[in-house]
Amino acid sequence: MEIEQTLNEIFVKLFRNINTIEEQAIRTEEYKNVTTNDMHVIEAIGIGSPKNMTAVAKELGVTTGTLTISVNSLVKKGLADRVRSEEDRRVVLVSLSKKGVKAFRHHQRFHEEMIEAVMERLTEEEKVILEKALKNLNRFFRDKAAE
């Protein structure tokens, strides 16, 4: 009972504030004008080879129309480059600029820190249990989404 209560409180806080929390982590001096959405799009573009709009939109689960607007923002801020494909001139390829890659790595560090914080003072055995619980959570979300 006690634990269910604690879990519930944590989830409520998490759901309610997750955007704000992440936003605060992102908006340091250097990345003052980078929004959470910008950062999510940066993550989805990634540091590999350029991707077309449809692929990125699909990964993010947004329409391409929405992604167009997001990428406009990134390009305006100098975080991403947008190039028409030579093979198929309908296709637009997006990739991170130098500055974008830097932002990507910065955000990766935030994730790493978060994971370290969660793992803090957990033994290997305990980590395995945590993983199991989180996989349950993931499955719950997948099932919910499929409903």
Add this chain to the structure above:
Amino acid sequence: MEIEQTLNEIFVKLFRNINTIEEQAIRTEEYKNVTTNDMHVIEAIGIGSPKNMTAVAKELGVTTGTLTISVNSLVKKGLADRVRSEEDRRVVLVSLSKKGVKAFRHHQRFHEEMIEAVMERLTEEEKVILEKALKNLNRFFRDKAAE
């Protein structure tokens, strides 16, 4: 290494999709026009005695201007009632309507289901470990917010 990787993937998904996930859970036939934000405000108003705008805004971490707009939406949808206080006529008291209370309980069930899903196949000992990890996460967020 393996576990860190899994955790990272789960967190990325969680951060990116948490709103969508919750939205999908909320928007069943009966609550088609209830947004995630509506639901968060409903949670903050709660089923106890009426609350004034400032208190609810503070709990949600938004400005009172924002809350005014949110409450407009709830009132328009018949989910909340808004009454001027008799003691202090500057104060506006908001409370859930019958329909609002019903929505509140509906969302509570979503939380319960989620927690059940996470707890699935965890022993009591394992639950304690999960709680420990989530408290770490909570502390991390609190520290980040305070920075």
Add this chain to the structure above:
DNA sequence: TGGTATTTCTTTGAAGGTCAAATTTATTTT
């Protein structure tokens, strides 16, 4: 008491993010 300050809430203006539907441009199919 009467005027100033403070408090509570709402309004306004601006900016992001989102979608569905319409449009444009390019490629594929027939």
Add this chain to the structure above:
DNA sequence: AAAATAAATTTGACCTTCAAAGAAATACCA
């Protein structure tokens, strides 16, 4: 070549948010 399909952008509408300004009521104090 014409029609169908595909990729991306544009448009119009809605929701959420904030900061700043405004309105109304209460508190303070001289």
